[in-house]
Amino acid sequence: MSSNLDREFLERIKKLEQKLGYVFKDKNLPLTALTHSSFAAEYHKEIKDYEVLEFLGDAVLSLIVSEILIKTFPEASEGELSQTRSAVISEAYLSRLARILGLNELVLLSRGEIAQKGMERESLLCDVFESVFGAVYVDCDYDIKIPREIFNRFFKDYLIESIKKGNIPRDYKSILQIMTQRLFGVVPKYSMVSAEGPEHEKIFTMECSVDNVVRTFGTGKSKKEAETEAAKKAYFYLKERYKDKKKRI
CATH class of the missing domain: 1.10.1520.10 (Ribonuclease III domain)
Incomplete structure (x- = not known):
């Protein structure tokens, strides 16, 4: 020492x-x-x-x-x-x-x-x-x-x-896109459903859709936050639905 x-x-x-x-x-x-x-x-x-x-x-x-x-x-x-x-x-x-x-x-x-x-x-x-x-x-x-x-x-x-458990910081929009391109040959689409509340504290609701396979919704203080939440829900839905097709993360 x-x-x-x-x-x-x-x-x-x-x-x-x-x-x-x-x-x-x-x-x-x-x-x-x-x-x-x-x-x-x-x-x-x-x-x-x-x-x-x-x-x-x-x-x-x-x-x-x-x-x-x-x-x-x-x-x-x-x-x-x-x-x-x-x-x-x-x-x-x-x-x-x-x-x-x-x-x-x-x-x-x-x-x-x-x-x-x-x-x-x-x-x-x-x-x-x-x-x-x-x-x-x-x-x-x-x-x-x-x-x-x-x-x-x-x-x-x-x-x-x-x-x-999805308990890691992930870019769910990116990984969802990788997944949907692999499974369906398409990318997710996002659209705004609503923006409610005062201008300085609006709450946004965004929709994420993948062809006719899945539609999910997310809310957040920004469009990006709401899109990320919607993408996360879509990712875990598809991961569970197609888990038997191939063992994926």
């Missing part, structure tokens, strides 16, 4: 190791993974921030998630796999996993960032989550076996359940 690391840092590193179930050989790696650039600029000694490890961790997680998707949904098309992976490797979803792991309690931030509740920002939590997996990957001499094992132990079942 590096003797020049402050006790506060060593305590955070130990907490991270306990959460991961992994002991780092190089204690500077987890410290870097938890260090935001604002803290590095404010700290009285030279210290690295997590940006490079974040870059590496993004690629590591992308591969791990790709493996899970291909093994779990072997009949899914490239388009479906790509859309799902993008939803999982997103700020909204990875920040959720970071909170489950408790990384918001460990990240090192400047006083200003702490005052602005930076530890709760999705973008920051996503970055820290990626950097932690980047740190593990480097510590394992760039062998993905242990990062994969850690991710699968904590998140594989949760991830698969999230996908099956």
Whole structure:
């Protein structure tokens, strides 16, 4: 263990190791993974921030998630796999996993960032989550076996359940279009049904139709929000109706 690391840092590193179930050989790696650039600029000694490890961790997680998707949904098309992976490797979803792991309690931030509740920002939590997996990957001499094992132990079942229940941030208009083109050779059509309420707080209702197969409706504070809701309903209807045709995501 590096003797020049402050006790506060060593305590955070130990907490991270306990959460991961992994002991780092190089204690500077987890410290870097938890260090935001604002803290590095404010700290009285030279210290690295997590940006490079974040870059590496993004690629590591992308591969791990790709493996899970291909093994779990072997009949899914490239388009479906790509859309799902993008939803999982997103700020909204990875920040959720970071909170489950408790990384918001460990990240090192400047006083200003702490005052602005930076530890709760999705973008920051996503970055820290990626950097932690980047740190593990480097510590394992760039062998993905242990990062994969850690991710699968904590998140594989949760991830698969999230996908099956539609509990991931997805562009439902895009994935519905991929589905309808594959099944019917057509794209969904959207039309406005109504716009009710005062000008500054209208509620829109939009219709989504796919030939004579399905018609769904969605409401929202904007046309886009309402269309997305309608597309989501159509997607899950078609997914259930045609599930026996091919095993899809």
